[in-house]
Amino acid sequence: MAHKPYLQKHTIQHRSNQHPLKRLDFKLKECAISIALAVGLITGMPSYADANVNLNSYNWALPDLSVLISGPPIKDPGALLRYALPIDNKAVREVQKPLEDITESLKIAGVKALDSVERNVRQASRALKQGKSLVVSGLAESKKEHGLELLDKLEAGMDELQQIVEDKKREEVAPKQKELLNYVGGVEEDMVDGFPYEVPEEYQSMPLLKGRATVDMKVKVKDNPNVDECVFRIVLDGYNAPVTAGNFVDLVERHFYDGMEIQRADGFVVQTGDPEGPAEGFIDPSTEKTRTIPLEITVKGEKAPVYGATLEDLGLYKAQTKLPFNAFGTMAMARDEFENNSGSSQIFWLLKESELTPSNANILDGRYAVFGYVTQNEDFLADLKVGDVIESIQVVSGLDNLVNPSYKIAG
Known part of the structure; x- marks a missing residue:
């Protein structure tokens, strides 16, 4: 079965006997990228590698060196959210x-x-x-x-x-x-006058967050003498990811995540959202099918997101995203590595920088849809472990920005 780093069921540590991330492949990948990055900085050759692609045939270009040295990257979630406003x-x-x-x-x-x-x-x-x-x-x-x-x-x-x-x-x-x-x-x-663009017709009937919303996620921490319970404040950005953020808020209002365990916590990401049973996402009771959403990426300089394609697919090798994986606690939608439009309910928060994820030169940018940032207590994400329980996620502001809420139809 093909390796899917952020969505496939065998990556969920407590539900499988298989090795959760194929750590050997992961370490080799990091090593390869470190070498490739060094070569790229010296020679200007493409420098990123994917674990499933041969380095010699990989053609994703490295961003201009000027991008990397133009100044320290913005890592504060509040600043990222301010600069992301339209x-x-x-x-x-x-x-x-x-x-x-x-x-x-x-x-x-x-x-x-x-x-x-x-x-x-x-x-x-x-x-x-x-x-x-x-x-x-x-x-x-x-x-x-x-x-x-x-x-x-x-x-x-x-x-x-x-x-x-x-x-x-x-x-x-x-x-x-x-x-x-x-x-x-x-x-x-207060400078934003309404929602700045039209979502493509094929997605207009989905739950959409047309603006910002804030949620509080309360987590019960097990086996940690330093932390018992923590509330994470998360700001969701529907201006740059209306479909992704809308899907999440809709699931929050359904209490989909309440009582769910943290399913991956390896120092690199914290992940949850895989429901009990064979399904890997949210089963919409009105259709009895898994609800999936498109990959949604907004590029700096563009007014609206692109859908269904990675920036690599589009040849936008040097483009920067409006919501980058810069901040500790960047929140994104998990998906099948080989199917762009397979996101459903699994979400993850990025924890650490590495050769894979240096701010401003991040191979996750443009491949996974970021739709928010943890703005309070983000440091405690690193204390979470597999088996810790999400007691609740509640919308504390911005619910009126959600349109087409399917949870109301479901009653």
Whole structure:
């Protein structure tokens, strides 16, 4: 039977006697990619390899070296979500960037970090004063009042952050920074006027998330003296993955995942979603068949996703995705490796960088559909083990963005 790294039933460790990931093949794959990456950087030759393809015949090009060295990749899930919004407002981005740079400033030891933080705050404040009219003009008319309230809170909050820096209260900087960036993100969301494109006709009747939604996933942890129960906050991005995110929210509302165990946790990914029985996905009771969804990838610079094809299939070897596998806790849809449109209910969260998954040069990007990020308690994902139980997943905001909810039809 062909090896399917993220969907095939034998990858679920507690349900099979077969080796869960064919670890030898996996290690050989990592080794091959390490060598190929080094060769590619030196020679410019294609540098990625798939475990099922001969290196000599593999023709997927490495992204330009400039992509790899253009700057540190964005790994913060909040920042990734902000930049993924379908807006084009330079003025608000010029406020956002220095506030995000405070994270780097705080890596400096002691109170010296505050000098750098102060520069960040002054730059952000100046950008907001100079560009406020352009920010306001970018707000959607239906959301303008809310956006203006957030801008007032942002201005007041930056004054408060300036005072925190002057008082040398270093420990208060990061919480205030997070608060301010939440305001910025809210302003940017208020710039989105409706859903920005039409989903292809063949998918229009499926559950679709036309916007963002937030869910809380409560997990009961077994055999871990440090963690007993943890709630993970996850933001789902329907702007860039409406079909994938909509399918997931629909299953959440059906309580499909409640009581389900973590089925894979190997330090590379955490995975769940394989129901009991022979089926590898969600059986829709209205059809008595497995509900599958298409592979859905949004490329930077494009307004709508591409469906049913990997970026490799399309020859977009240098394209970057709007929702990359950069952040710890990146959430994606599992599928059969050899069938693009076989996603159903199995989901996984990426944990670690390796030769396989370096941020900004990631062979998972464009092959699997990312549809959200864990934004709170993501570090605890690494503590999860096979057999830990998802007690519940609940939508805490954005349910009104779900259209065609099949769970309501099912009653």
